[in-house]
Amino acid sequence: MKAVLVGVGQAGGKVTTALAEFDAEMGFSAVRGALAVNTASTDLDPLPIDTCLIGQSRVNGHGVGGDNELGATVMDEDVVEVLDALSGRITAEAEAIIVVAGLGGGTGSGGSPVLVRELSRVYDVPVYALGVLPARNEGALYQVNAGRSLKTLIREADATLLLDNDAWRAADDSVEGGYESLNRKLAKRIGLLLAAGEATEGVGESVVDTSEVINTLGAGGIAAVGYASALASEDPAENITALLSTTRKAVTTGLSVPEATNADRALLIATGDIDRIPRKGVEKSRRWLEDETGSMEVRGGDFPLQSDRLAAIVLLGGIQRSGRVETFLERARQAAAETETEDRDRSDPAAAFDNEDLDGLL
Numbered sequence: 001m002k003a004v005l006v007g008v009g010q011a012g013g014k015v016t017t018a019l020a021e022f023d024a025e026m027g028f029s030a031v032r033g034a035l036a037v038n039t040a041s042t043d044l045d046p047l048p049i050d051t052c053l054i055g056q057s058r059v060n061g062h063g064v065g066g067d068n069e070l071g072a073t074v075m076d077e078d079v080v081e082v083l084d085a086l087s088g089r090i091t092a093e094a095e096a097i098i099v100v101a102g103l104g105g106g107t108g109s110g111g112s113p114v115l116v117r118e119l120s121r122v123y124d125v126p127v128y129a130l131g132v133l134p135a136r137n138e139g140a141l142y143q144v145n146a147g148r149s150l151k152t153l154i155r156e157a158d159a160t161l162l163l164d165n166d167a168w169r170a171a172d173d174s175v176e177g178g179y180e181s182l183n184r185k186l187a188k189r190i191g192l193l194l195a196a197g198e199a200t201e202g203v204g205e206s207v208v209d210t211s212e213v214i215n216t217l218g219a220g221g222i223a224a225v226g227y228a229s230a231l232a233s234e235d236p237a238e239n240i241t242a243l244l245s246t247t248r249k250a251v252t253t254g255l256s257v258p259e260a261t262n263a264d265r266a267l268l269i270a271t272g273d274i275d276r277i278p279r280k281g282v283e284k285s286r287r288w289l290e291d292e293t294g295s296m297e298v299r300g301g302d303f304p305l306q307s308d309r310l311a312a313i314v315l316l317g318g319i320q321r322s323g324r325v326e327t328f329l330e331r332a333r334q335a336a337a338e339t340e341t342e343d344r345d346r347s348d349p350a351a352a353f354d355n356e357d358l359d360g361l362l
């Protein structure tokens with residue numbers, strides 16, 4: 001899937017950079033453009049990708065703090081600048097636009113749903129969100145912000161891929177070092193997913209197509225991605241077992257939203273040396289995924305890549321009824337109930353984040 005990426009806010013810019021770097025290192029060329037948008041100039045300065053500073057008249061380059069309503073307002077006011085910065089990059093080749101943001105902060109949390117809405121109005125290609133949920137130990141404001149942002153993204157985006165910041169964290173990760181390693185992991189998984197439909201080697205019936213990724217993401221729901229790998233063997237029978245166990249691992253311990261296995265749709269992508277990807281293993285793993293997710297719509301295919309490893313990339317679409325998503329939403333609702341809020345102007349774009357709206361989010 002040839003995609004143009006727009007990172008909004010600090011996390012959005014860093015994750016977008018990691019994705020663009022992974023795509024370039026691998027030589028995939030699935031990432032066709034990468035732009036970072038922020039209200040804080042110090043967050044944009046270190047980024048090696050193109051940048052766009054918004055909200056200067058209101059916050060003078062200093063950011064919006066954790067105020068996601070201000071983040072939404074600023075994006076609404078300055079969205080033309082962002083669209084201008086993007087216009088040369090979203091060519092006829094682009095098959096999707098992905099807006100990337102941390103949902104717990106201010107600029108990304110408030111700005112990303114507004115940007116997704118505007119991009120959907122202007123472009124015919126699907127507009128996806130890639131959102132980062134705050135870890136459990138982040139404060140109430142982060143949870144409330146993320147709950148409201150997620151609610152709005154679900155409504156505006158073609159699909160919202162989520163990373164829970166509690167996923168994939170090694171016990172000894174420091175917070176900052178932890179982000180770097182999390183971002184790299186996320187970039188690898190999303191980068192492989194985007195590149196899978198672009199495979200040129202050994203293209204045949206069993207190779208995954210971009211339309212399968214798009215169909216699995218579906219329309220309007222939440223999605224998660226999982227990954228695991230193992231050394232490939234010379235013995236084909238061993239590779240069948242290896243692929244089945246990596247698929248299990250990708251889902252049981254490798255998902256970007258842990259335990260979100262109640263899914264409407266799923267896609268298994270087996271990647272590795274074309275001669276080592278076992279047909280029977282893909283079919284077995286696909287059937288295991290059907291049982292595990294309770295979905296009748298499970299696709300499977302290959303992504304040939306020169307490697308001595310076999311890996312399973314699993315995309316789950318329509319996970320909004322999964323326990324982990326509901327637990328997060330409950331946490332956000334509780335935090336909202338405990339946080340005093342003032343009346344807000346309902347004509348404001350940020351009205352979508354009103355407290356009552358957090359109830360009945362899905």
Ligand code: GDP
Nearest residue numbers: 009010011014102104105106107108109134179
């Ligand atoms: P903004 O700049 O106002 O949009 O705020 P941030 O992007 O800093 O959003 C804060 C949220 O993003 C918090 O929940 C953080 O845990 C998370 N976050 C910040 N930086 C990173 C990062 O580099 N990677 C990841 N995965 N999460 C981040």
